[in-house]
Amino acid sequence: MVTAVRPKPSAPREYRFPSFTEEVLPSGLRLVVAPVEKLPLVTFLIVIDAGSTIDPSGKEGLAALTAEALLEGTREFDGAQLTERFERLGTAVESGAGWDSAFVKLTVLADRLEEATALLGEAISSPAFPEREIERLKAERLAEILQLETEPRGLADEKFSEFLYAPESRYATSDGGTAESVAGLSRADVDSFFRSHYRVGATTVVVAGAITQLMARNLVSKSFSQWTSGVGQGRALIASPRTNKRAVSIVNKRDAPQSELRVGHLGLARKHPDFFPTMVMNAVLGGLFGSRINMNLREEHGYTYGASSYFDWRRGPGPFVVATAVQSKVTAPALREIFSEIERIRADRISEEELSLARDYLDGVFPIRYETTTAIASALANLVIYTLNTDYYDTYRARVREVTTDDVLRAARNHLHPDQLQTVIVGDAAAIKDSISQLGFGELRVHAAQND
Amino acid sequence: MRIPIETYELDNGLFVTLSEDHTAPIVAVNLWYHVGSANERAGRTGFAHLFEHMLFQGSAHVGSNEHFELIQRAGGTLNGSTWLERTNYYETVPSHQLALALWLEADRMGDLLPAMTQEKLDTQRDVVKNERRWAVDNQPYGTMLEKLQELVFPRSHPFHHSLIGSMEDLSEASLDDIAQFFATYYTPDNAVLSIAGDFESAEARRLIARYFAPIPKGQGKPPLPPMHLPAVFGRPSREVVSDNVSVSRLFLAFRSPVYGSAEYYAASVTSAILGLRKGSRLHRSLVRDRQIASDATSYTFDLAKGNDLLVVDVTARPEIGPSQLEEEVEREIDLVYSEGVAQLEVDRAIALIETDLVSSLQSAGERADRLSLFATYFRKPQLINEQAAAYRAVNAERVNALIAERLGPENRASLMYVPRDGVESEPMLAAAVSAG
Numbered sequence: 001m002v003t004a005v006r007p008k009p010s011a012p013r014e015y016r017f018p019s020f021t022e023e024v025l026p027s028g029l030r031l032v033v034a035p036v037e038k039l040p041l042v043t044f045l046i047v048i049d050a051g052s053t054i055d056p057s058g059k060e061g062l063a064a065l066t067a068e069a070l071l072e073g074t075r076e077f078d079g080a081q082l083t084e085r086f087e088r089l090g091t092a093v094e095s096g097a098g099w100d101s102a103f104v105k106l107t108v109l110a111d112r113l114e115e116a117t118a119l120l121g122e123a124i125s126s127p128a129f130p131e132r133e134i135e136r137l138k139a140e141r142l143a144e145i146l147q148l149e150t151e152p153r154g155l156a157d158e159k160f161s162e163f164l165y166a167p168e169s170r171y172a173t174s175d176g177g178t179a180e181s182v183a184g185l186s187r188a189d190v191d192s193f194f195r196s197h198y199r200v201g202a203t204t205v206v207v208a209g210a211i212t213q214l215m216a217r218n219l220v221s222k223s224f225s226q227w228t229s230g231v232g233q234g235r236a237l238i239a240s241p242r243t244n245k246r247a248v249s250i251v252n253k254r255d256a257p258q259s260e261l262r263v264g265h266l267g268l269a270r271k272h273p274d275f276f277p278t279m280v281m282n283a284v285l286g287g288l289f290g291s292r293i294n295m296n297l298r299e300e301h302g303y304t305y306g307a308s309s310y311f312d313w314r315r316g317p318g319p320f321v322v323a324t325a326v327q328s329k330v331t332a333p334a335l336r337e338i339f340s341e342i343e344r345i346r347a348d349r350i351s352e353e354e355l356s357l358a359r360d361y362l363d364g365v366f367p368i369r370y371e372t373t374t375a376i377a378s379a380l381a382n383l384v385i386y387t388l389n390t391d392y393y394d395t396y397r398a399r400v401r402e403v404t405t406d407d408v409l410r411a412a413r414n415h416l417h418p419d420q421l422q423t424v425i426v427g428d429a430a431a432i433k434d435s436i437s438q439l440g441f442g443e444l445r446v447h448a449a450q451n452d
Numbered sequence: 453m454r455i456p457i458e459t460y461e462l463d464n465g466l467f468v469t470l471s472e473d474h475t476a477p478i479v480a481v482n483l484w485y486h487v488g489s490a491n492e493r494a495g496r497t498g499f500a501h502l503f504e505h506m507l508f509q510g511s512a513h514v515g516s517n518e519h520f521e522l523i524q525r526a527g528g529t530l531n532g533s534t535w536l537e538r539t540n541y542y543e544t545v546p547s548h549q550l551a552l553a554l555w556l557e558a559d560r561m562g563d564l565l566p567a568m569t570q571e572k573l574d575t576q577r578d579v580v581k582n583e584r585r586w587a588v589d590n591q592p593y594g595t596m597l598e599k600l601q602e603l604v605f606p607r608s609h610p611f612h613h614s615l616i617g618s619m620e621d622l623s624e625a626s627l628d629d630i631a632q633f634f635a636t637y638y639t640p641d642n643a644v645l646s647i648a649g650d651f652e653s654a655e656a657r658r659l660i661a662r663y664f665a666p667i668p669k670g671q672g673k674p675p676l677p678p679m680h681l682p683a684v685f686g687r688p689s690r691e692v693v694s695d696n697v698s699v700s701r702l703f704l705a706f707r708s709p710v711y712g713s714a715e716y717y718a719a720s721v722t723s724a725i726l727g728l729r730k731g732s733r734l735h736r737s738l739v740r741d742r743q744i745a746s747d748a749t750s751y752t753f754d755l756a757k758g759n760d761l762l763v764v765d766v767t768a769r770p771e772i773g774p775s776q777l778e779e780e781v782e783r784e785i786d787l788v789y790s791e792g793v794a795q796l797e798v799d800r801a802i803a804l805i806e807t808d809l810v811s812s813l814q815s816a817g818e819r820a821d822r823l824s825l826f827a828t829y830f831r832k833p834q835l836i837n838e839q840a841a842a843y844r845a846v847n848a849e850r851v852n853a854l855i856a857e858r859l860g861p862e863n864r865a866s867l868m869y870v871p872r873d874g875v876e877s878e879p880m881l882a883a884a885v886s887a888g
Contacts, residue, residue: 001666002562004513007551007659009526013477013650038475039810040453080736087731088796090803109807136743139769143746146770147698150592257585290521299517302578305586325586327578357525364527364546367476372814 015367017393018376021213027225030204032380033216036373040110042209043373044117046124046224047381050102050197052175053315054235058184060170061177065137065185066193067095067102072133074126079133082123089116093123099175099314101385102198107374110210114219121223127194134187145179149449152253152260152325152426159251159447160262160424164319166240171318197232200225204384209373239316241266246421246442251449252429259331259427263338265420267320270313270386276399277407278311278415283358284408285309285345286322290357292341297324303334315386320416328428332435335423339441342421346412349405362400454837455813457823458653462660464669465641469823469833470656471648473816479649481553482542482820483561484828486644487637488535489617490610490676490757498580498617499625501534503633505576507541508532512563516572519556526552529817536601536611537757538828544817547650551659557645558663561638568630577622584616592697593869603691604705604761604865610676611755639670646823646833649816679758683707684863692774692868699746700768700777703867704785706858708762711754712830714842718854719752721846723762724801725793726750726785731800733793734766737784744772744780756829762858774870782864789859792852802843809839 020034052063071093072079086093091108104124108116148154158174165172176182205224207216268278279287286293286309297307303326312318322342326334370376383392421441425432429446437444458470489500510516523530528545543553588594598614605612645664647656685707709715727734727750734748745766753761764785768777812818819836826835 002512002555002558002663003666006513007555009552010548010550012546012548015477039814041807041810041814080731080740083729083731083736084800087729087800087804090807092729092731092804107807107811109810136740139743140739140746143699143770147592150696150698152590256590258582258590260590288524290517290524295517298579299575302575303582305579305583325582325590327582327585357521361524361527364525364549365529366527367546368478368527368529368544371476371478371816372811 017370017379018208020380022390023217025217025221025225027221028200028229029220029225030384031217031220032204032206032384033211033213034208034376034380035212036209036376038210040210041107041373042110042113042207042211043107043377044105044120045206045377045381046104047204047206047384048102048198049202049231050097050193051100052097053099053170053237054197055170055177058181059189060173060181061141062185062189062193063097063102064176065134065141065182066190067097067104068137069129069134069190070095070104070127070194071123072137073128073130074123075128078130085119086116089119091116093120097175099318101381103381105374105377113211117219117223121226125224125226129187129190129194131187134190138182138185141176141182142179144176145182152256152258155251155449156260156262156424156426159249159426160264160321160422161319163242163247163249163424164264164266164422166238166242169238169240171239171316172242195228199228199230199232201229201231203227204381206377206380206384208377208380237316239266241420244420246419246423248423248436248442248444249425250429250433250436250444250446251424251426252446253426253449254428254430256426256428257328258325259328259425259432260325261331261335261338262321262323262424263335263421264319264321265417265422266317267311267313268415269317270315274411274415277403277411280355280358280362280400280403281345281408281411282309282311283362284350284354285341288358288361292345293322293338296337296341297326297334301330301334301337303327303330328431331425331427331432332439335436335439335441339418339421342416342418346416346418349409352405355403355405355408359400359403363397366397453810455819457834457837459827459833462640462665464665464667465639466664467644467827467831468660469644469646469827470653471646471819471823472651472653473648473819474650477547477650478544478816479547479550479647479651480542480544480816480820481550481557482540482646482648482817482824483557484538484540484644484824485638486537486642486828487539487673488537489613489615490536491637491673492613495621495624496629497613497621498615499621499629499633500539501616502576502580502622502625503630504532504534504539505580506568506573506630507560507564509572509576510567511560512566513559514556514567516567519560522552522556528553534615536615536755540821540824542817542821544815550647550651550656554659554663558667561640561643561664562667564634564638565631568627570627573625573627573630577625580616581619581622584619588616592695593701595693595695596703596867599691599693600703600705600763600867603689603867604685604707606681608677609681609758610679611758636670636673640664640667641669642673644824644827646820646827648820648823676757681707681759683857684860685865686862688861688864688866690866690868692870694870694872697869697871699770699871700772700774701869702766702768702774702777702781704764704781705865705867706762706863708752708760708858709854710758711752711756711760715854716752716760717842717846718850719760719762719858721798721801721805721843722851722854723750723752724805725797725851726764726788728801728804733788733797734764734781734784738766738780742780744769744776774868778866778868785859785864788855792855793848795848798846798848798851802846805843806840809843
């Protein structure tokens with residue numbers, strides 16, 4: 001039979017995050033290059049300071065629509081032709097907007113790189129924003145919003161943001177916009193958003209893969225830099241909570257076999273000085289498979305297929321959320337366990353064993369996160385988007401290892417707020433309402449899934 | 453480009469593949485057991501997958517959930533998954549932790565049963581039932597896989613029944629079932645082991661011999677019934693599911709050549725021409741030009757036994773009813789069937805597939821998984837290096853031959869989801885609606 005003797009690790013081999021260069025080209029465009037000699041692949045990731053948080057009020061979804069429409073045609077080629085030209089090079093370009101930036105990205109075999117970047121430069125330098133394609137993209141977004149009504153996970157996320165943030169906060173509505181705001185967007189809005197925000201001074205091109213810095217510089221200088229110089233005007237971010245009191249919202253889904261749960265409150269901005277202790281604290285609370293919340297709800301009680309918690313790190317304070325889906329009839333006891341785990345991690349120091357699990361995992365898994373050119377490029381883009389130090393990835397593991405049980409307790413006490421927890425349940429209101437109202441987790445409201 | 457490959461077999465029948473790559477201090481360990489839902493006996497649908505959950509509940513020398521904990525403590529990632537014809541278990545760890553990953557896999561292959569208890573089985577049964585509620589019952593179109601299997605495979609066929617299983621059958625699963633399934637299928641001669649990444653071959657061979665060689669060979673497993681079916685369905689079949697969805701969505705399936713055959717590659721390219729990315733035929737025509745769909749894709753299931761399936765998957769715009777959706781999709785397929793496709797379309801598809809093939813070799817875990825796939829189905833992990841050439845050998849002539857043989861009206865099975873509230877406006881369809 002198999003030996004009972006547990007193996008010991010051998011000597012660890014050193015790992016360094018891929019080295020990279022950073023420069024500002026004469027045009028004002030920032031270029032970050034990480035040459036990675038592994039496979040004949042290159043990833044291009046362009047990040048523009050034109051994310052959804054700068055959507056003008058009443059025009060929510062404009063940043064996302066603009067980014068998507070970017071590749072829908074130039075004066076010379078329509079969207080279908082452009083798409084076909086990229087795909088014949090074996091690459092598909094993606095573009096979109098998150099809260100903090102817009103992006104355009106492609107991965108291509110190294111021997112087709114030159115053609116692909118020339119084409120990409122052509123496509124994004126003079127986008128035509130055809131009316132027909134804008135209207136189509138709007139209709140597709142409206143279809144997506146409609147589909148959310150029957151998709152409990154997405155609906156729970158969306159309703160959670162809505163109930164969490166003050167209505168005037170951009171974070172209160174989905175980054176893609178609402179049915180009402182999207183319906184009101186026009187080609188002129190897209191064109192003007194593009195002119196204001198897609199500027200070289202607000203743009204970084206990240207290149208990772210089988211390429212040298214020199215080659216990347218030549219390709220980028222030749223193909224990009226056609227946008228206006230300077231940067232666009234930002235917009236002050238409001239990220240205040242809707243309420244400071246606990247509240248429970250049931251979004252009714254008749255006969256739902258499960259309740260989709262979201263519990264949480266405002267989290268921290270990405271640049272908060274407690275980032276590392278808070279991340280380690282969350283790993284113990286609900287970030288890992290072996291975390292308290294997952295072990296409790298899944299492995300002890302069998303309430304769910306999985307339960308986790310996370311801080312959604314954005315420039316402003318994104319949400320802290322516990323997310324799970326539990327069988328309808330155990331909704332109330334599952335919520336009680338979630339609340340008690342949040343209380344417990346604030347009450348007492350975690351054990352050294354729990355700390356080492358989180359710390360050793362976050363430290364050890366670091367190299368595994370950067371196996372692909374897309375993962376490396378997106379890590380480098382984050383340095384730019386969140387203005388992190390150039391040595392961030394070189395010092396990351398040491399900073400994780402520095403965190404102590406005292407730091408975790410302090411992070412839990414300072415950044416978890418049981419008295420402010422907002423609870424959103426997408427589930428069968430008739431079946432769960434009574435047991436939920438007895439929990440005393442705040443005022444209970446029942447909502448319809450449809451936005452009418 | 454080629455990746456290095458070594459293979460050998462232990463006396464107990466365990467087939468081993470090694471592929472070194474020293475670019476980063478990472479190593480992936482990957483095991484495929486040649487057992488899936490197809491091997492379940494009547495009345496035990498979902499058992500292969502429930503069993504996969506039990507493999508994380510400890511073994512002779514590993515405590516409950518300790519497998520997860522030890523790998524995460526080591527800085528590794530891990531999981532397992534169950535499919536119709538195989539079950540896999542895998543971890544990616546920092547390379548100095550290779551021995552740990554191998555020992556954990558060996559301990560549960562060699563000595564699982566001492567750790568099995570009724571209480572653990574009951575908890576995992578609840579977890580799996582919640583997985584079913586989450587991924588199937590409470591998710592729009594979540595029943596697609598089991599409904600399609602039922603529709604396209606005859607009742608006696610091992611691919612006919614549900615992979616996640618019925619609640620009733622999950623309730624019936626017992627510790628005896630666990631013991632029997634383990635003895636029959638979780639044996640070294642029914643498994644392959646692949647290691648990819650940063651390791652030295654000699655050291656890996658030493659560890660594998662130490663941990664896996666003591667595990668006895670199995671007694672053999674019962675053969676699956678014959679699975680080969682005629683090349684085409686013979687007559688069109690269809691099912692309409694009235695369900696809690698917001699928009700209609702059509703899954704149109706075609707019986708297609710078994711995974712790994714020469715014709716498979718033509719079928720795979722055909723699916724890419726139809727529905728891989730936005731430049732594909734269906735996306736361009738139905739989403740961009742005619743705007744009746746918000747999404748259109750196509751893919752093959754990659755089934756390595758009997759026959760494969762090629763599926764076209766189109767989601768309607770909210771204002772488009774199911775009849776129109778079906779008509780428009782059928783019209784596109786009819787057009788391809790009557791006129792064939794051009795070499796340019798073949799080139800586009802192959803170019804995209806090639807980039808995906810190279811991209812998929814970047815992570816050690818994915819490399820190891822593909823090596824296990826080719827080792828399990830064909831005893832030939834070297835096939836990983838022959839995929840690009842197999843695709844490049846496909847041309848318009850071969851694709852059009854495949855289309856002529858497989859995309860005709862006699863080889864279509866249509867599974868249509870319709871919003872429950874919208875059925876009344878479609879009286880023609882209401883008669884065909886099933887219970888959902």
